[in-house]
Amino acid sequence: MSRGRGRNADRSRSSRLPESVATLTIDRIAAGGDGVGRLDGLAVFVPRTAPGDVVQVAYVTHARHARGRVLQVLTPSAARVEPICVHYTQDRCGGCQLQHLNADAQTEARRHIVQDTVARIGKRDIPLPALVSDVAWGYRSRLTLTLLRRSAGWVGGLHPHDDPARVFALETCHIAHPALVSVWQTLRPLIRKGSPALPVGETLRLGLRLDESPEGAEATAALTVALVVEGGTHWPDQESWTVAARAADPRISGVWYTPTAPTTAVRDTKNDAAPAEYAPQAREALAFAQVNPVVATALRDYVFDAVGTFAPTRVVDAYAGSGALAARLATAGISVLAIEADPAGAASAVEKVQVAASGPSASSRVLCDLVERALPSLGSGERPDTVVLNPPRRGVHADVTTWLEADAQHGLRGVVYISCDPATLARDLSRLPSWQVAAVQCFDMFPQTAHVETVCVLQRGPR
Ligand SMILES: C[S@@+](CC[C@H](N)C(=O)[O-])C[C@H]1O[C@@H](n2cnc3c(N)ncnc32)[C@H](O)[C@@H]1O
Structure with missing residues (x-):
């Protein structure tokens, strides 16, 4: 997110600054999808390039990096393919970033984006994650x-x-x-x-x-x-x-x-205080359905199994959306507290959880509230042994990571964090020093783009 804003700010500054011209070799794909090469140690970000390309670029230097545009591809990378969409080349469509890369190069780019971002921002070394893929085209719902x-x-x-x-x-x-x-x-x-x-x-x-x-x-x-x-x-x-x-x-x-500017009032179900304001970004309320339903099914199965590794009896499903995971956990006999700020999503979760909850999961319920407010106000009898976090792109509020770190949460054995933005995932991991990464797996929810969905399984222990 912050990188997107940075790019836009760079773009408007770049249009006012003089350009230099140089030849450089692209080494890798950075978060956001730009190729990166180095000029005397200076990282130069160049959109629509491929690792291995030798390109002549016009570039503008900013404080600690430079941004370039291709003047000429001198030696094309073996990873290049002809983009199939006319808008990608003719209109420089910003919807896709990697159509000019073959499937293998795209896979490598996304896996490395996650690993590099977690190392750079999260200050953690993780193995290069595997990526579960399915169809490459026509997948967006x-x-x-x-x-x-x-x-x-x-x-x-x-x-x-x-x-x-x-x-x-x-x-x-x-x-x-x-x-x-x-x-x-x-x-x-x-x-x-x-x-x-x-x-x-x-x-x-x-x-x-x-x-x-x-x-x-x-x-x-x-x-x-x-x-x-x-x-x-x-x-x-x-x-x-x-x-x-x-x-x-x-x-x-x-x-x-x-x-x-849609704004939805969130009812404070705890103490009837004045409603907090919740402004769904990009109409999150209508975004319950995953963009890529086929890969989303594989992701949901992985998350369900990852939760199971903690042998849970009480799970908090935070940022629960319309409650599909919460209902599945309740059906498996686990008591679930689903937390979702959007009233429409929460209402849909209530219906699903009510149908699913019985026996040991009969105490399952749905809270229409902000996660950062609901978690710290849980009573001692309500504390979970496992938490699922599936926040929007901006990641979790700092109060959530503070709560996960707090001594009082020592009954908590596992956290399963589902992220659609490696940068905010990495930031949140940096705020969780008492949790170690037990497993990480990527899902190719957005082929042709630089976006990737990551599931990070955390367990207590030194990082
Ligand atoms: C990435 S979606 C995940 C939805 C669901 N878990 C799924 O798998 O489909 C994020 C959800 O978090 C909700 N949300 C965003 N900010 C929130 C907050 N601070 N507290 C509670 N829910 C929030 C959104 O309304 C949205 O439903």
Whole structure:
């Protein structure tokens, strides 16, 4: 996250600073997906390069590193392949970072990103993690586009990696499920025309989300797609727009609208204090379904087994989403406390856990609260022996790591941390000196990108 902000700040500074030109060899892929080479010890980050490339670059030096752009590939790496998406080359689409690398090179890049980041930020040495992979294309069950108002109508698309203020018109996306792409192609004329009107505003986000996991669906033709429109102040024409959209494509199951800056009040179930404010980022409420359902199933199995290694009787499932793991643990006879801040997610978790809990897991329950507030206020009889953490990209609040470190938690035997951002995982590990990494495994949830999902199993002991 911080690296993303850093890159944007670098980008705007770079546009004002003079460039130098040099030839360099790319050694590795850094977190974020840029290739890195060295010039007299100075690390130069160059997007869209491959380990082994010899490139001529124009670069700008910042405090402790430099950022470059390729002028010419002098000797291409053997790991290079021709990207299959026209937007990757023609529009420099920022959605994928590694389409120009073959599958093996992508796998190595993601494994090393995790290992290097944990060493650099977390100050821990871990073995090079294995990566569980499945399909490389058409895997995304969600597609989020930016809509920009034009003099007449709207343009909808994604941002170039080197110009986040610009939006190019998206025609296709090879990592999104074909049903999403096909619904988007049907919707484009309606959006371009701007009638019926979209919400009142200049910039909107449009999310397309498969209602059902493609695994479970008989065929792509049977899939339906929910639309989530975000931004603007209000949407007087929502009803007529919805009618027009569904007439254009009957696969659209519904249209949800959230004006700019959604904020949800979180009920303090403990002491009835004034509700805390919880602002779901990037509409986390609608993100319960994993982006890549096939790999998500492998990940859930791994997490379930990892929890089992601690022979738990009482588990906290923190950042529980809609409660799939909590319900599975309760079905296995484990008493679970699921904590989820989003009221819609928590409500869905309540339904699942109620059905699953019986016998030894009958005391299972769901708390709609912030994890950083709920954990420190657990009573002594409620303390878990195992904790699952599955936070959003920003990682866990410092109060959570403080709680995991506290002496009072000595009954706690294991932590299973699921992370979609190696940098925040590494930061959180650096705050957990009394926990050692017992196992680490990566999941290829986002092929063609530099993103990777990591599960880190922690047990008590010197690091
Ligand atoms: C990465 S998702 C994980 C969801 C779920 N465990 C799963 O596997 O699908 C993170 C979840 O944490 C919730 N969340 C974010 N910040 C939170 C906080 N501070 N306290 C409690 N829940 C939070 C989000 O609403 C979201 O459901």
